[in-house]
Amino acid sequence: MEQINEKYPEKPWELKPCNFxxxxxxxxxxxxxxxxxxxxxxxxxxxxxxxxxxxxxIKLLRFLSEKDKVTLNEIYEAMGENNTNEVLKILAVMKFQKLIEGIDNRLITISDLGKEYLKNS
Structure with missing residues (x-):
């Protein structure tokens, strides 16, 4: 847990999966x-x-970067994901990483850090 606290949310893209x-x-x-x-x-x-x-x-961040604010239903449609729990888990981690903002009020936006994450992908 200490390693996560050291890395997040300053540069969360540093913990992306490595190549095979x-x-x-x-x-x-x-x-x-x-x-x-x-x-x-x-x-x-x-x-x-x-x-x-x-x-x-990355797909979600790209979608959010094209929109101003979106609802959860719009995200589900854009992701084409039948399993809404999977999308919610991803959103929760992204909220923790401060890549997105506003889950609580049902309108979701990409943060400045999320835009930077997208650039580094």
């Missing part, structure tokens, strides 16, 4: 070859999930 080669290389370097071979499938699945979430985050 870095995942393997860093895991082998830090944990050893045996650990990588034993846990490879699980690590790859978690990495794919984080990349998928990051892609949704």
């Amino acid at each position: 080669e870095d995942l393997e290389n860093k895991t082998r370097q830090m944990m050893g070859n045996e650990y990588w071979e034993k846990n490879k499938e699980d690590l790859i699945e978690k990495w794919k999930e984080s990349v998928n979430i990051e892609n949704k985050r």
Whole structure:
């Protein structure tokens, strides 16, 4: 938790998923070859999930950057996501990272930090 507090919300884009080669290389370097071979499938699945979430985050930020204010229903439609809980989880993290503002009043806007995040993506 301390690492998260050190990184968020100043530059949240620094914790985006790495590319696949870095995942393997860093895991082998830090944990050893045996650990990588034993846990490879699980690590790859978690990495794919984080990349998928990051892609949704970028899609959402792009949508918000084109609009002034949007409602949750507009976000659900734009994301094409049937699972609204998934969208809400992403929004909650983005609110914590201060990439978006205004979830409480049902109108959501992109923050200046969110615009910077989008530029760094």
